[in-house]
Amino acid sequence: MYGIQQMRLPLATLEVFNAIAKEGSLSAAAIALGIKRSTVSHQLKTLETQIGAALFVRTTRSISLTEAGRALAQSSGPAFEQLANGFENARAAGQSTRGTLKLAIPEFVYHLLISAPLLSFQERYPEIEIELRLADAWSDILKEGLHAGFRLGGVIAQDMVAVGLTEPMTAAVVASPSYLEKHGTPTHPLDLLEHNCLHYRFPSSGQLAPWMFSGPDGPYPVEVRGNLIANSLPVSIEQATRGLGISYTFREFSANALASGELVEILSDHAATMPRVHIYFPQEYRALVPLKLFIQHLKQANAGRISTSKS
Template structure:
């Protein structure tokens, strides 16, 4: 038997308000509709639920039994409906994001502490991954990705301008091994290569020329699948790394790393935050986007 939710709602309203007319006013329907719904429910159950007099209605024993179960159930249903109505439309809730280490370091890390202070009731959860996440399938709300790798059915918000790449090394490394003058010179250097954790493939070291992009098949004694570890190894003078220029801004400013081969370096499409159309009006996500694109950082404001 399917639950007669509409008639049960009428029943609980009559029990709570003490009359059919008061129940009708509370529900915003006609008294005749309330009377019809009550008769329908009593017919379905095969028993009377109220004792009616000219002045009032009172519950029968069957009515009291039904009210003991239906009353709390409808309170829970009402609370659930209110929760669903407000979910995503207030500055509270959970925000689940998929992002790579580089996206976290360049875009999120400088802003996340201030965001948490400004919106303490929004819980942000990070899934650190370099994989192409299935936002809806994995229960996520948004992800970070280079602009040329976003599905056309997603909403994409630009967070950075085009991102130049760079080859970095330490002063100690260059003092011991010299600086490469051309990308081909990298074949004679120790290069710290990066393996993508999700796919297992090695990241290409790509460069530009008049003919277009080309890659150099570099070698070296170390391979890492964690960008922070690669940068640390470069600081120690173990070898050269290839990554986003902005990822090493602080190390360059501190003199720990130096970029080479600038004239030969390509640019990426820039970082975007992407999410399904269904989450366009989700308040925690909108607040997070506004915060990332706020003034005082390196983030682009163009979409």
């Protein structure tokens, strides 16, 4: 009994058996499977030896199932149909322009890269369901049942793939014209110590985001102070436009407010360079059609818009 439990199922020979039973002859089964008739005959003999009974009665004109053959066909036939359906469903899931795409996205990446192109993507591919999980922390894609995540920089786990979606970005210190008129304009990063600076706190770690600047000896931080801390960059930008204080963000993220004049960039000569935004995903999802289409759409929608230009 132990030996029977440990025996591996002879799937290849069972496939040949079911093809013969379905097609009605060894020659027809060979054609259906795309193999030689001699191979079909050999596989059948192997299976009959393993079972210890003949499965077909063969004459010069016909072939019919024995009692053992009918028993095997009744049980293995539906199982192979189910396997075939499962195979086709799996192939369709990987190659179809339908399905669910689950993504872990930091809030700033959503507003920077995803928000605007999302409508046109779903209009083009209405059968792809997008699930967004807003999170600033590094996500364990496989453990959390996600397909992909976004992060600054391209340092990822060994079994992941990272695709850059932007050029290296630039930090920006911004304030409203009314705030600067009332409190003066800093001309050096250390001048920020005399101003109300709007902090960003990472929701996952609870750490305050550092204010980094570029100097002759490399990047350096300035430990600013202020009376508002938020775990949302859009909130920080909004309060800066209202004149509450000075905000530290990405130049690309505040581009609209800078273009409209709601905000003014200061200390641009001291701006630090920030990493690219990458999307990362398991290697097994390289060929996942919904993910490939989404990445392609994001690149096309944001082409030329996310750059390091100071204009």
